[in-house]
Amino acid sequence: MPEKISEHQYHIVPVGTQVVLQREIRSQASLYPMGTVGVISKAPTDTTHTYLVRFPDSAEEALYRKDFTILQHFKAGELSLSGEISFDLEEFLLYKCIVGSKAFGLSVDSSDDDIRGIYLPPAEAHWSLYGVPEQFEDQAKDQCYWELQKFLVLALKANPNILECLFTPLVLKSTELMDELLSMRQIFLSKLIYQTYNGYALSQFKKIEQDFRNHGEVRWEHAMHLIRLLLSGIHTLREGTLVVQMDEYRDWLLSIRHGEIPWAEVNYQRQQLHEEFNQVFLATPLPDRPDYERANLFLLKARRSKVQ
Numbered sequence: 001m002p003e004k005i006s007e008h009q010y011h012i013v014p015v016g017t018q019v020v021l022q023r024e025i026r027s028q029a030s031l032y033p034m035g036t037v038g039v040i041s042k043a044p045t046d047t048t049h050t051y052l053v054r055f056p057d058s059a060e061e062a063l064y065r066k067d068f069t070i071l072q073h074f075k076a077g078e079l080s081l082s083g084e085i086s087f088d089l090e091e092f093l094l095y096k097c098i099v100g101s102k103a104f105g106l107s108v109d110s111s112d113d114d115i116r117g118i119y120l121p122p123a124e125a126h127w128s129l130y131g132v133p134e135q136f137e138d139q140a141k142d143q144c145y146w147e148l149q150k151f152l153v154l155a156l157k158a159n160p161n162i163l164e165c166l167f168t169p170l171v172l173k174s175t176e177l178m179d180e181l182l183s184m185r186q187i188f189l190s191k192l193i194y195q196t197y198n199g200y201a202l203s204q205f206k207k208i209e210q211d212f213r214n215h216g217e218v219r220w221e222h223a224m225h226l227i228r229l230l231l232s233g234i235h236t237l238r239e240g241t242l243v244v245q246m247d248e249y250r251d252w253l254l255s256i257r258h259g260e261i262p263w264a265e266v267n268y269q270r271q272q273l274h275e276e277f278n279q280v281f282l283a284t285p286l287p288d289r290p291d292y293e294r295a296n297l298f299l300l301k302a303r304r305s306k307v308q
Contacts, residue, residue: 005284010048012137015040018071019053025067030059038073047138089136089145092119092180096301098170099161100142104228105245106253116165117145118178123306148302156290158192160200160229167242177302182224184298187291189242194281196273197233201226212263224257225267230273237277 013019015204017040025032032038032055041060042052050062100114101107101223121132134150146154146162154162166185174182204226211219231249236242246253 007194010156011049012045013040013065013070015043019068020071021063021068021135023067025063027059027061030055030057032061040067052291077121089119092121093145093173094118094120094148094175095165095167095171095181096173097168098159098172099164099168100243103164103170103244104169104222104253105250106228107238108257108258112142115141115143115172117143117173118151118165119145120148120177120302120306123303126303149299152295152299155188156292156295158188158190158196158290160197160232163188163193163242164244167244169245174263177305181298184294186241187294189240190287190290191235191281191284192219192289193233193236193275193286194284198277201229201233201274204229218259218263220257220259223263224253226270227254227256227266227273230270231276234273234277234280237286238275240285297303 012150019040021032021034021036021038024034025036030254035213038053038055038061041052041054042050047065050058050064051068053068054060065259094117096115096117098113099116101111102113107133119136125132132147134147136145151162151165155166166182204222208218208222208226210266211217228246228249231246232242232244256266
């Protein structure tokens with residue numbers, strides 16, 4: 001039987017979130033009764049380890065996820081998602097795929113399967129007071145699943161990670177409904193790609209600069225993905241379609257990943273690619289905006305298919 005998925009299993013509560021104790025906590029210096037409010041000061045990398053929670057007296061305690069609830073959910077009472085939404089995720093999956101280095105054709109021996117997917121819960125869940133979670137995430141296993149509407153909205157915004165899900169060659173599961181969406185995936189490609197891919201590339205560049213300042217070395221995987229993003233964006237704007245596999249540039253990109261090309265040269269190539277990106281943007285055959293209407297009609301059809 002597939003595992004039952006709950007919101008708490010797949011969400012890492014971010015730093016800065018206000019939480020409420022679900023039980024009394026005693027330390028050598030303090031006693032915090034059930035109901036005490038604190039703030040997440042440090043979050044774990046997965047759901048099996050502890051959080052650091054800071055209390056009003058500035059003391060911090062290591063707590064497991066079961067020891068607290070999110071203040072927003074606590075105030076919502078019975079309307080909170082916590083403990084209320086639980087369904088067989090696998091049953092409602094429309095799509096499951098592999099993205100990341102393996103999809104790009106740039107994997108190394110240590111590369112994991114970066115699994116992504118789309119789910120469409122039953123209509124009753126949408127109609128209920130509780131609603132449905134927009135996303136399930138398991139950072140430890142590098143898996144992420146989006147509710148269909150959330151996925152479509154991100155795709156319409158030309159989110160690079162989402163677009164790669166639609167164009168990856170490594171598909172693990174696709175329903176008839178999802179096959180229809182894949183057949184019209186071009187509707188999500190627009191000039192917005194210029195802004196989003198540029199934004200992601202600049203974000204990678206900032207990470208590289210920060211690592212170099214802090215540690216005196218370049219994170220070569222970040223450098224490779226910086227160049228890959230620019231290459232992918234340029235190709236998409238020039239050809240009007242997105243290609244995930246980097247076969248043409250594989251040797252070059254892996255040389256960057258392995259640190260075989262000096263950073264000064266990689267940085268020069270980055271600058272040249274940015275200039276090329278600017279030029280192809282001026283002549284791209286892609287429309288100014290994606291086809292919102294077709295995406296909306298598909299969502300309505302999908303919603304109706306879940307009405308019993």
